Each structure stands twice: as structure tokens, then as C-alpha cells.
Amino acid sequence: MAGWAGRRGVRAGRAQGVDTRPVIALVVLVALLAAYAYQHWERQSPLIGRARVVDGDTIDIAGTRIRLEDIDAPEANQTCIDVRGQPWPCGRTATDELRAHINGHELNCQPSGFDRYRRVVAVCSLPDGSDVNAWMVRQGWALTSGYFRTYGAEEAEAEFAKRGIWAGRFMPPAQWRRQQTY
Numbered sequence: 001m002a003g004w005a006g007r008r009g010v011r012a013g014r015a016q017g018v019d020t021r022p023v024i025a026l027v028v029l030v031a032l033l034a035a036y037a038y039q040h041w042e043r044q045s046p047l048i049g050r051a052r053v054v055d056g057d058t059i060d061i062a063g064t065r066i067r068l069e070d071i072d073a074p075e076a077n078q079t080c081i082d083v084r085g086q087p088w089p090c091g092r093t094a095t096d097e098l099r100a101h102i103n104g105h106e107l108n109c110q111p112s113g114f115d116r117y118r119r120v121v122a123v124c125s126l127p128d129g130s131d132v133n134a135w136m137v138r139q140g141w142a143l144t145s146g147y148f149r150t151y152g153a154e155e156a157e158a159e160f161a162k163r164g165i166w167a168g169r170f171m172p173p174a175q176w177r178r179q180q181t182y
Contacts, residue, residue, distance in 0.1 A: 047109040047122065051102055056094030057142055058119065059107070066109055067119040068133045070150040072173045073098075073142035080170035090165050094141040097164075101135060102126070140164020143172060 047066065051059040056073025059066050073094040074080065080090035109122035124132045136142040137151040140163030144151035159166045171179075 045111070047107075047111060047120065049106060050104060051107045051124070053095060053099040053102065056091065056098050056136065059098075059102075059109075059124070061107065061109065065117075065119040066111075066124065067115050067117075067121050068136065068142075069112055069121045069123050070144060070146040070148070071133050071136055071142040072145040073136060074165060074170065074173050075176060078171075078173065078176050080165050080168055082168040088168075090170060094136070094164070097139065097141045098132075098136060101132065101139075107132065138163075140166045145174070 047061050047064055049061040051061050051066075053059055054065070055076045057068045057071050059068070074091035076091045076095060077089075078091035079087040082088050105126050107124045107126065109120070109124040111120045111122045113121050115121050126132060133142075134151050134154050137144050138154040138158055140158035140161075144155045149155075158164060
């Protein structure tokens with residue numbers, strides 16, 4: 001019995017000390033709220049500036065990598081097949097067409113979040129307000145992507161008119177990436 005009494009005393013002594021669990025929980029909660037607030041603020045702040053074109057669906061503004069939202073362009077080293085059955089560098093062409101369309105103008109990109117590579121995902125527009133993402137799909141240099149297929153009408157227009165990659169045969173960029181071994 002003496003052994004049990006000693007154990008109760010030790011437990012009672014710990015219970016009377018300061019419990020740090022609520023303080024730790026509060027610190028974690030504040031950190032999570034701060035992280036959420038930072039991400040929410042980042043998504044709402046437009047990115048404005050001259051863009052450097054990385055590829056047909058990725059640009060860089062002042063060191064911030066931006067993935068054009070809801071589109072998927074052929075990869076830089078991807079080839080397509082033209083109407084005569086000949087391969088052509090459709091990925092490089094898509095990149096060149098985006099560069100020519102932007103033509104050194106300042107873009108206004110409205111972020112909506114980040115992708116798995118921590119690139120900002122955004123819809124970008126030229127100074128006249130025209131949607132760059134939609135233009136890439138409408139001209140046949142990118143496919144619409146994402147759950148909502150935002151640019152489905154533009155893709156249907158490009159396919160019907162046989163613009164860009166729709167003029168011949170191509171592998172969808174997502175499928176092409178899956179088949180590559182790095």
C-alpha cells in the first residue's frame with residue numbers, strides 16, 4: 001500500500017504543474033492562420049509585369065514562375081505530325097507563338113493558387129484585357145485542361161478550324177509527359 005500512495009503523490013504533483021498543451025495548441029493555431037492568410041492574400045494580389053516566356057503554358061514575371069491556368073500546351077521538345085505525315089516541333093512553335101502574341105507587353109495575371117511544383121497558377125491578360133490563356137487554346141497552341149475545361153469553346157473552335165496542333169495529329173501533352181522517361 002505504501003507503494004501506491006507514493007505513486008499517487010507523483011501524479012498529483014504533475015497535475016499541479018503548468019500544462020503547456022494549450023499554449024502549444026495556440027501557437028500552432030496562430031501559425032496555421034498566418035499561413036492561410038498569407039496564401040489567401042497571395043492569390044488575390046495580381047502579378048503585373050513584362051513576362052519572359054518559358055514554354056507554351058508557363059511564363060515568368062520578375063522571378064515568379066506562372067503556369068497559365070486551365071491550359072496545357074505541348075512540351076518544349078514535343079513533336080506533332082503535320083498533314084503530310086511529317087514531324088514538326090509543335091512544342092517549340094507553341095512557345096514561339098506565345099512569345100509573339102505577348103510581344104513584350106506588360107501582362108496582368110490574376111492568381112488562383114499554386115500547382116504541385118509551387119508555380120503560381122493564373123489567368124493572364126494583355127493591356128487590352130484579352131485573355132492570353134484563351135488565345136493560346138483558340139489558336140490551337142494549347143488544349144483546355146482542368147476539371148471545368150474552362151476553354152472548351154475555344155478548343156472546339158480551334159479543332160473545327162484545324163488551327164495549330166489541330167492541323168495534323170498530336171499526342172495530348174499530359175499523355176506525352178507520362179510516356180517520357182527522365
